[in-house]
Amino acid sequence: MVVYSPGRANLIGEHTDYNDGYVLPFAIKRYVKIEIQPSNVFKVYSEQAKRGIQFNKLEKTNSWADYVIGMVVKLMERGYEVRPFDMRIDSELPMGAGLSSSAALEVGAGYAIARMMGYDIPRVELAEIAHACEVEFVGVRCGIMDQYTVALAREGHAMFLDTLTKEYKYVPLRLDGVKIFLIDSGVKHELGNSEYNKRRYECERALILMNKKSFREVSLEDVEKIDDDVLKRRARHVVTENERVLKTLSALETDNFQLVGKLLYESHYSLRDNFEVSCSEVDFIISYLETQPSVYGARIVGAGFGGSVIVLAESEFPEVFGHLKEKYWQRFGIELKMMEVYPSEGVFAHE
Known part of the structure; x- marks a missing residue:
């Protein structure tokens, strides 16, 4: 199975999402591509890093793999069983360019694991799990905008998100000319x-x-x-x-x-x-x-x-x-x- 997890651009509303504010992001047609299959041991390989990590203990590595390991930890904390998998990651999102490659990896990994295990996790819950991964496991005190956008975006639309109430609505982007x-x-x-x-x-x-x-x-x-x-x-x-x-x-x-x-x-x-x-x-x-x-x-x-x-x-x-x-x-x-x-x-x- 192959999962495509989009990057995020934010039209306006910067540094407001962790301040109970409003944001207006949208997902972009540039993706983190994740291939997953069952395995007898946890293995993650990154095409960008040209290296893989094999792990049995769910501990921090202080590397890109923490976005995947953290999702395993947080899924398990929510009561979801996660069996070992072999995951390959490729990305057309430039790292460090402000396009939320980390949230794309978190949400994409969680979605792929859920599909492999046969779980139909609601997208809002998936976004919440990914946010917990970033804040509590990786250690970046971000707001919820990135994970919500990657999980919930709609093609041709921006997402108006109230980060206090977590209510959102889709806003058509009629980009004629x-x-x-x-x-x-x-x-x-x-x-x-x-x-x-x-x-x-x-x-x-x-x-x-x-x-x-x-x-x-x-x-x-x-x-x-x-x-x-x-x-x-x-x-x-x-x-x-x-x-x-x-x-x-x-x-x-x-x-x-x-x-x-x-x-x-x-x-x-x-x-x-x-x-x-x-x-x-x-x-x-x-x-x-x-x-x-x-x-x-x-x-x-x-x-x-x-x-x-x-x-x-x-x-x-x-x-x-x-x-x-x-x-x-x-x-x-x-x-x-x-x-x-x-x-x-x-x-x-x-x-």
Whole structure:
């Protein structure tokens, strides 16, 4: 059996999912491919790493295999029996590009194991198990957006997700004459993971200072009363980003891509200035795109400190990208990569 588990792009709503906020992601037609068959011992092989791991003990290895081992652990904790398997993993998702390759692997591995064992696990439960794997086993305190998107996405749609109530609805992406591109900056600064957890801690500290239990209770007036400048800016990003998601949702209903693009740029400025998760390479890309009439908007996606930029543009954008690629090489000596992305369905299998 072969399972295809999609990557995730987030149109808008960054660093809000672990703050009880709103997000507007969609799955993309780029996949982690997982082949699985029963075995007498647990074996996992990665085409990207060109190496395999065989394990009997369900312990951390501090490697990519933890996303699979962690899913076995969390499935068992939920009462699902998991017998040994031979799993081969191949991926067309670039690691560290902010496209949620880890969630794709978690959800895909869980889905493959469930199918092999004959379980029909509800997709919401599968997403919850994958989230527990990432937070409790791997040790990254992420929100639920990535796992929900990979498990539940619908082709041709974005997913408006309220991470407080976990309610979601599908939003048609009628991209007539408009296209979505992802530019891989080719950089992933090492401080990313530690700074991600630090941002989460800073948001928690800001809530304590405002005497609030959730950012959904917070207004901009509350934010401006915070004395600590850093914590004030972190909180300001969360509150204003939630507003931008709701405005984007309304703009998509009327296909107002000019407004969507404006909101994407505003999101990037806030991620750069208030949340401080951008970097010089990504800011260079955004600055260039702002000068191009065929580009509606763009922003950094994912945890930050490198990774990818999402671009909403007209169909002639590849020509613009060609000029940007040349300037970027001259400035940083890094070759930019670009892909056009199409909204995909969630994880699925081919028998």
